[in-house]
Amino acid sequence: MAASETTVKLDGVSKSFGDFTAVRELSLNVRAGRVFGLLGPNGAGKTTTIRMVVNITAPDSGEITLFGRKIDSVVQDRIGYLPEERGLYRRMKVVDQLRFFAELKNVRGKSVEARIDEWLARVKLSEWKNKRSMELSKGMQQKIQFITAVIHDPDLLILDEPFSGLDPINVELLKEIVLDLKRAGKTIIFSTHQMEVAEKICDDICLLNRSRKVFEGSLRDIKSSFGRNSVAVRCEGGDGVLEDPALVSKLVRHADEAQALLAAGADAQVLLKRLIDSGAVIGKFEMVEPSLNDIFITKVTEPA
């Protein structure tokens, strides 16, 4: 698949519930074979957007195309969807559930059994195959839910907050799987409000805030457009310099170091010189890219 090919295309899509507009005039392109991050604070319209893509609800206006065609049940079977609201049949055996979810995607027969075994092995739950899901821990259930979204080998995988509530080891495990799927040419839409996670796996992002698109593009472009205007500093003394509003517009202190966002027109060299002059002992002074979190906060709080 060429990288320029579009898997999902939204064109001027709006959706409201009663008086509340959940999504307003949203257009975006999800390119094939990439991880697309749909980011935004709670209530920004992420879940509604996803639901329209998977055909759970229809847009009031605008158009959605998947794989170059309007959504229908055939296209629907090529999507794997892990919603934020998710669960399992409590009394059903793990293997029966996975088989059922595969059947709902029109995948059945012997190949399914092999895939179930393969996936269970991959998330290290093989010995739980014949247990009822109520006997599984919450983390284990979450991994089974993940398998329900990928058991039919979808071309488009949509994950809504897939890592919430997982321990770091399992987050790492699922993250690797997501990146493997990407390498296998699958398109992945990844919705979250955890910017640190998005920063690590997304190629492209779209920022939503209050039902509108704030920004769309590749992560690289966004970061470079913000420039390297942040400095990571570890020093003893020199507090007065770091708090000078002419040099530093915003200062965030972490445990042993501080991150200083340079004021408009301020020069990092000047800041360094002033620190040395003030007699501070400098352990670290590094130009850094702004984190996605910083960009996000800047964009969201920026007056429209």
Place this chain on the structure above:
Amino acid sequence: MRKFLAVVKREYVQRVRAKMFIVSTVLLPLVMSLFGIVPAVILSIDAGSPMRVAVVDQTGKMYDHFNQALFGDEPREEAGPGNNAAAPRRGRGFGNFVLEKVPAENQSIEQIRAVLDQRLRAKELDGYVIMPTGFIDHGQAEYINRNPSDLFSTRVLQSALNRAVREQRLIDAKVDTETRQELFQLVELQTVKAGTGGQERESGTSSFALVFGIGFVMYLSILMYGQVVLGAVIEEKETRIAEILFSSVKPFALMMGKLVGVSLVAVTQLAIWGLAFSAFALYGAGFLAARGLRATIPSVPLSHFIYFGLFFLLGYFIYATIYALVGSMVTTAQEGGQLAMPIILILVISFYLFVPVSRSPDSSFSFWVSMIPLSAPVAMLVRIVTQTPPFWQIALSLLIGFGSVLLIMWIASRVYRVGMLMYGKRASIPEALRWARQA
């Protein structure tokens, strides 16, 4: 379609495999038969020894009649005075009695009373009856006993006395034995369907019994499986699977799949019971035949059986879909249980329509009742076995009924989907209607 079948299969297999299903299949008939047997057993328990009743017959004519009225016509041995060894026998009705004739001649009534009262205190007797000299004319007797609140025994004695005194009055009126027997001959009212020349003498009542039986089985399966349908619809909400499902399968297919899956479970259970019951009945019939009794299989036209089947299905589905609709509106099974209460009420009401419809099956009331889906199953069946309505009416009733099933399921699936998008909000009825329109 294949997705719909996948839903049906899951519902069916999961439920039939469940321990609950196996337990209820075995246990329910046991419980039901216990309900039938236990009261009979309890009523037949004789707490303590038989009632020992002394009879003071001052008329000198009544004792034999009384004895016969109480114990029937079986040959019996007299329990002579002071001879309490006579075997206790079951009186008509409840309880066992031992009668004892107290010689009333040559003694004043006060003396007899004194002796009997003493025996009562000594617990040699449980009570005594005094029939005074004028008893046959004025019909006033006395029953002195230790336990006046034992209404059952008192009533049995009273009715025996009644029969005895009637017999004696007829004898006094010089009515001979044969005429007396004729007088008490019970009437026999045979129902014959008009225009059949007496051929269909039996089918009326037996079809009626069948309709009643079908109505009852319908009622029972709704009671048992309505809640299951409700639970099945709520299951995905409570476990939060709905959203995953709806990205693969249409809400309508999901709802129909659930309804059909659960219904197949119900059919399975009914079939198991039905087979077990028929096996039992066949065995029982054979047993009766061996003893020279013949159980008649009701002669009902084949077309009626087809109608029975269709209207049973209609009755089941129409109520089951209402449960599904309720399930689509609520978020927990408890809420659903409360909201589902009126359904049973409607079911009971439609069952009682049996009576007015069978009285005038051709009235316009009966016509409308047999067209409204909620009451149609029972009402139309009653009409079919009494005065079969024209075919178009039957067809129309079925059409309206099954059409309503689809319509209700369609509404339910829309309400369900919007409810899920609203995240755990319970729908009021106007809201549900609005959701059904806008979804």
